[in-house]
Amino acid sequence: MPAARSKSASPKARNRGAREKLLAAAGELFYKHGVNAVGIDRVIAKAGVAKMSLYHHFDSKDDLVAAWLQEKHAAWMSWLVERVERVPVNNRPRELFAAMDEWFHTPDFKGCAFINAAAEAKDPRSKTFQICTGHTSDLHNAIKGWIAASHPALGADSLALAAQDITMIVAGAITWAWMHGPDGVAERARHSALLVLHEAR
Amino acid sequence: MPAARSKSASPKARNRGAREKLLAAAGELFYKHGVNAVGIDRVIAKAGVAKMSLYHHFDSKDDLVAAWLQEKHAAWMSWLVERVERVPVNNRPRELFAAMDEWFHTPDFKGCAFINAAAEAKDPRSKTFQICTGHTSDLHNAIKGWIAASHPALGADSLALAAQDITMIVAGAITWAWMHGPDGVAERARHSALLVLHEAR
DNA sequence: CAACCACCAGACTGATCGGTCTATTCCCTC
DNA sequence: GAGGGAATAGACCGATCAGTCTGGTGGTTG
Missing domain, CATH: 1.10.10.60 (Homeodomain-like)
Incomplete structure (x- = not known):
């Protein structure tokens, strides 16, 4: 942040x-x-x-928007990665939600800039939209890496699916935290995510 | 729809x-x-x-936007309620995700109008934003009713929490389906939601 | 018939939009 | 010290924005 x-x-x-x-x-x-x-x-x-x-x-306003999103994406991801990966591998899935909780309580928190920007993008083929979907894809990959490390027995398919499940839970939590306030949201998301993870095989 | x-x-x-x-x-x-x-x-x-x-x-463009969202909210909710409540109570939680899957595959699907509109709202106190949060609250309540009927042993607190968990999962699934395509998304969300439900006590 | 009312077409306002252009100043590097 | 690139202020462009105003049409109802 x-x-x-x-x-x-x-x-x-x-x-x-x-x-x-x-x-x-x-x-x-x-x-x-x-x-x-x-x-x-x-x-x-x-x-x-x-x-x-x-x-x-x-070149244009769109270009400025794209540059901003690029920069924000890099900053946000590196913040999250640094934050999560300084705890032991087994704790990283929970740490993800500790980071979310912290972020949700940031004074100027207004949801996910990429989800919001995607909602305003005029064309799904625009660079703006591509950056937004790239952001969630990168998050999905990062999560995949974390649960791969903490659950080494998982096959590639289950890994990708579990990571997708958790990414969707995170996305829902961000949206909910923004619309209805941040308190307790990350905790609920963590609960759901750990269930998914525990049940994955 | x-x-x-x-x-x-x-x-x-x-x-x-x-x-x-x-x-x-x-x-x-x-x-x-x-x-x-x-x-x-x-x-x-x-x-x-x-x-x-x-x-x-x-009165104004904002007024038109609000009226549109009101109408859309009523239509969407009554569509979903009718769709879900024509199956037996025990099947309603899964039926929710069958409805989502159908909706996601609608040709003109572009995510949740209320999440999108909220992302564009200039002021959280605006009528537009209130309608958007009201929409997710109403969805949360509907889900609460369905899982209350299918899981009568659940206490009020667990009920509200489980319903919130599932509402967040739905929100995440809508966003994901819009950004990354609809295939299989509802199925993953259903999987997570049923885990949450199964584990609730 | 007359009054009314929903509706129409389209001119108009002042503000703002994204973007261009000119002219000038500053500072750094040859 | 000259040249060049990055910065400045601000006028300007056509388009579009939300919203207002005028004047007229056609159908319903008293």
């Missing part, structure tokens, strides 16, 4: 970093209000950046 | 039904493209109705 603010993404670090400011502002606004509800002018105002700087770094 | 086309909603049935045409057109467009991506002009063009007729029946 905490934003990784380490090094400039620009190859040469001599500019004043309009790109980073744009991505940060766009991220906040798009996540909070939705992609279609936020105009270019509002983004550049929040970023404190000229409009031409935006179109210098990005 | 099939639209209930029975009687005119207007108290006096002598008009030509611009309101119904508007709700039908708005429903199609809003569900398919998202609320914020569809303008008033497109709605009235599709409905074949004058702009003033829209503002005669609805």
Whole structure:
């Protein structure tokens, strides 16, 4: 969750970093209000950046949206992976839901940016939509890795199915936590997921 | 799923039904493209109705959106209830997922209109958002009723929790089916839900 | 017949949309 | 110190946004 603010993404670090400011502002606004509800002018105002700087770094609004989602995807996944994989392999499935619980209680939590963005995408073939489905696919793969490590006896098929089940449970929990509040949601999801996992063979 | 086309909603049935045409057109467009991506002009063009007729029946676009969601909520719930409750009580939990599977494979399926609309709502206190959360709450209650009938030994607390678990699983399945395609998704969700149900006490 | 009412077509408003263009300034590197 | 690239402010474009207003049509009802 905490934003990784380490090094400039620009190859040469001599500019004043309009790109980073744009991505940060766009991220906040798009996540909070939705992609279609936020105009270019509002983004550049929040970023404190000229409009031409935006179109210098990005081809279009869609391109900015895609870049934001790409970045967010990388940040979110690496946060989760780091968070989950610092506990022993056997505890990782439960740790996933501890991480979810923490995330759900973040002050600015507004559900899954990728599910939300996918809901606004005009075309399933758009880059935006592809990134969104890629996000859930990557999450599915990460979960598969974790339960493979904690349940080495599972065959490849059961593994993929159990991982899908758990990914769907996580997706439902995120949606529920956003719409009805975060309390206890991750705990319920963990309960369901561990049942699935326990029963897998 | 099939639209209930029975009687005119207007108290006096002598008009030509611009309101119904508007709700039908708005429903199609809003569900398919998202609320914020569809303008008033497109709605009235599709409905074949004058702009003033829209503002005669609805106060604003938000009001039209709310009316559409209300109507859709009522239609969807009554479809599901009718579908599930025509099988014996013991089969109703599984029948829920048979209904989901059928719905997921509908040609124009684009996920849950209420989850999608909630993602676009500008304010959690808006009427739109309230209808969306109300929708999932009503679904939760319906599920609670079904598992109460099929598992009469369950206490009130376990009942509510199990129903929440299953509602979250359904929500996750809807999202997954929309983003990754409908095949087999309901089957996986049913599997998880029946585990939850079997283990509830 | 006259009043009424739902409905129609379409012009119009002010704001905002995504995006382009010009002109200027700053700073870094040859 | 000259050149170049990244940044700036802000005017401008046509399109579209939600919403208003005028004026007219046709059918129903008193």
